Amino acid sequence: MATAGLHDSELGELQRRLIILRVGLLLVVALLALRLWHLQIREGPYYRDLSENNRTRSVIMEPARGLIYDRNGVLLANNVPSFTLYVSLEDVKNRELLIEQLTNLLGLDEALVRKKLTARGSKQLPRKVKDRLSLREATLIESHRLDLPGVMVQVESQRNYPGGVTASHLLGYVGEVSPEQLEKPEFADLHQGSIVGQYGVEKFFDRLVRGQAGQKSIEVDALGHEKRTVVVEQAHAGDNLYLTIDVRLQKVAENLLGEESGAIVALDPRTGDVLAMASRPGFDPNVLSRELTPKQWAEIVQNEGRPLNNRASQGQYPPGSVFKVMMAAAALESNTVTPSTTIHCNGGYQFGRRLYHDWKAGGHGSVDLRRALIQSCDVYFYTVGQRMGIETMASFAHMFGLGEETGIELPSERIGIVPSSAWKQKAKNEPWLPGETISASIGQGYVNVTPLQMASLIGTVANDGVTFRPRLVRAVMDRATGALEERPAVPKRTLKLRPEILPLIKEALAGVVTEGTATRAKSALVTIGGKTGTAQTTALSKEKRAEKDIPKKFRDHAWFVAFAPVDAPTIAVAVLGEHMGHGGSASAPLAKVLIETYVKLNLPAPAVVPDGAVVRDADAGGQDTR
C-alpha cells in the first residue's frame, strides 16, 4: 500500500509548511474579529439607530377638525371618513416607475403626482398624493400593494358640509396648506398635506378648529408594509364652533336672492349677532375642499358671477339713498338743519352750470327732514350736503362705521370708501371738486359701502346709537374638556348724538315703510322701519334709465335697510340686489319676508345650549348683553 515512498520527503515539507496556514488563519480571523468589533461595538449604536430608522416610519395622524353648528345646534360642518393616498419616499425604490403606476392606476395627472413626490420637504414624513379616494380606487391600490412599495392608504376624516351651498361664504372651505402658508409662523407646526381653513369661518377660526396632529410610529418591513404600531401620540380634535346664524333664516335669505346676485345681512342689533349672511351666487364648499385640478380652479375663479366673492363683507357698492339715514343724523347733530327746516324741491338742484336731478321729476315740493327721508328727496339732501361740506359729512360717515372694518370675524373684509378731500388727494392725487360733495350727499359718486356696513349702520340706529361688532361665533367648545366658552358681545362704539335725533330718524324710517318709498315692506305681522336706496352704477341719462330693456349690467343696485320691530328692534337687515333696479320694489319685499320669517321663528334670547354640550358657567344661558 505504501505507494508514497517516492515523495515521502515532500510530505514532511508539507507538514512543516502548515505553520503558514496556522499563522495565516489566526491573522485573518483576528482581522475579521477586529472588523466585527468595529461594526458591533464601536459603531454599534450608530448602526442600531440606522436599523431603528429602517423599520419605523412616522405617520402623521391628522386631527379631526372641530364641528361647526348654527345657533340652534344644527350641524353645518363635520367630518366623514375618507381614504387618503400617501407615499413614503424612503420606501420608494423607483420614483419614475411609481409615478407611472399611480398615473395609470388612478388616472391621476402625471405632473401633479410628480410635483407631490418631488416637492421639497422631509423625506421621513409620508407625502399625501391624493385624498378622497373612492372605495374602488382604495381597493385597487391595496390589491397592487406588493408592486407599489412605499404606497399607503390611510383612513382620514374629510371635511363635509351637509348643507352644501348653504352659508358657503360664511363657513368657507378647507384645503391643503400651501407652500407659501407653510413659511408663515402661524402654520409652523403644520406640514405639507395638512388641512387648513382657506376661507370664511374655517380660515378665520382655523387655529381653534384645526386641532393638533398626532404621530404614529409604525414598524414597517422592507416593502413599507405596516407590521405593527409602535408608539401613538394621539391627535387632538379641533374645537367646535357654535355660530350666531340661524340656518333657517339663512336659507330663507339665500332663497330670496335666488338666481340674482346680491347679499342679505341680518343682525341682532342688541348683540351684533349675525343671524343670516347670504351672498349669491354661492359655491359648494364640499367641492372646494377637494383637491381641484388647475382647470376646475380656473373655472371657479374666472366665473363672471364671482361666486367666491362674499358680497356681504367684500362687495363694495355706492349706498345711494340709504346714505341719507346717516346724512339726516349728521345734518341735525351738526346743526345744518333743524327738524322743522324746510327746503323746496322742484325736481332739481342747480350748482354752477350743472343741474342735479331729483329722482322724482317735478320734485317733492317743500319738505322737512322727516318728509325728505320718507320720500327720499334728493334735493333736500343735496342742499344739506352742500351746506354741511364734505369734511363734516365724512366725519359723520366714519362715526357710523363707514370706511372702516366692521370687525366681523371673516378674512379679507373690505372697508368701502368714505370720500373727503384728503382721501381724494391721496387716492387720486386730485383736489376735491365742490360738485362731488353734492353727489356724495345722496350716496353716489365715490361713496362705497359693503352690505355688512349698511346692516351695522341701520342696526346702530335701531339700537339707539350703540354699535356692536358683528359676531359670528357665539360659543366655542373645547373638545378635550367639553367646556363651552361663551364669547361675549363686543360693543364697538356709541354715537355721540343729541338724544332726540335717533328717535326722530327712527320714526321717519317707520314712515318710509308705512307711507313712503318702501310701502312694499309693510307687514301685518310686525312694524318695520327702513330706507330704500337705488344706486346708480353708470351715468345713464334720465331718459335712458327709464327704458325697461337696458342691459342688466347697467341697471341700478337695489338697496333696502330695515329694522323691526320699530319700538324695540331685535333685527336689522340690509338687502342689496345687484342690478335689480329700485330698492323700494326689488329689495324692500325681500327684507319684509326675511323679517316676518324671523318674527315667526320667535327666537329666544341668545344662548340656548345646543346638543347636550356642557356649559361651564351654570347661568351662562341667559347672558344677553344689551
Added chain:
Amino acid sequence: MIDRVINSRGFDNFDFRFIGLIFVILGVGVLSIYSVTHDQGVAFPFYAKQIVWILLGTVAFLVMWLSDYHRIARLAYPAYAIILVLLAVVLFEGKSSRGAQRWIPMGPFAFQPSEFAKLVLIVTLAHYYSKAPRVGWLQRVVLPGLLVLPGLLLILKQPDLGSGLSFLAVYAAMLLMVGMRSKALGVILLFSLMLFPFAWEMMWGSLHDYQRQRIMAFVDPAYDPGGKGYHALQSRIAIGAGELTGKGLYGGTQSQLKFLPEGHTDFVFSVFAEEWGFLGVLALLILFVTLIWLSLEIVARAKDQLGALLAVGIICMLCFCVVVNIGMTAGMFPIVGIPLPLMSYGGSATIMTMASLGLLLNVKRRRLSFF
C-alpha cells in the same frame, strides 16, 4: 472494509469533538435560518428543508469517512470529467436566478454542480500531485493549472464569481502547500503582475452588470442604497445593530422585516450577528477556528501525501469560504455569492461541505488503521 473499521479504534475522542463541532455549527445555522423563515407560511419551510439536507449530508459524510480515500482519489479524473460535463449542461439546460445560471433542476430541487466541483477539484489536484513526483514548474504549476482552467472557465461563464474564486483559491493553496522552488514562485509572481492589467481589463469586460455593480458597491456602498449597495449596507446595519449582546432570537429587525435580503443563504451570518451580537459572533468564530485547528491536526498526522493534500485542500476551501463570506457580510470584500459553510441554507453546499469534512476525517482514520 467493514472489518477494518472494526479493527481500527473506530470512534475516538477526536472524532467525537470533530463531529460534535460540525453539528453544533450546523445547529446554529438551522436556528438562524429558522429565525428568518419561521413565519414563511409554507408547508415545507427553509429550516425544515435544511434539516433534510443535513440528513443527506450526514449520509455523504459517513460514506466519505468510511471509504478508503485512496479509492476515492482513483475516481478523481472520471469524476472531474463528469463535473465538467455537468457544468456544461448547466450553461445550456440550467435554471437561472438573478442573472446567473447555476442550477440543474431535479424534481422539486435544484442541483448546483459548481459546489461539488470544488471538492472534485481538490481530490483531482491531490491525486495529481501524489501520483508521481512533480518536478519543475511545468509539472508543478502549468499542468495542474490546465486541469483547473476548463472548470474555472465554465463556472465563470455561469457566472458564479464566488465559486470561481474558490476554485482559484484551492489551486493557489495546493500550489503553496506542495511547495515551489523560489525561482518558479518568482516567475509566477512576475507573470501575474505583468498580466494583471490585461486580466483586470478582461475580467471587468466579461463581468455582468450586476457583478460590476457589486464591485462598485464595494468601493462605495452608499452610491446606490436601493441597488446592489443596498445589500452591503443592510448587511452592515444588521451586524452593527447587534452590538455586544445582540437583539435576541427573532429580535433581528433587519432580517425579520426583510430589509436584509438572502438572510437564510449568503447573509445568514448577518442574521446571526444581529441576533446574538459580538459575543455570539466571537463564539461562532471560535467554533470555526477550532474545527479548522482540528483539521490541521489531521494534516500534521497524515500518513501520506495524498491524505495531506486532500486535507489541506479541504481546509483551504473551508477557510476561504468562511473568511470571504464573513468578510463580505461585514463589508470588507465585495459581495460575491459565497455561502457560509455549514450555516447557509442550500442543499448542494451543505451536502458538499459535509462530504468534504467526511473525507477529511477519513484521512485521520486511515492513519490509525495503518499502524
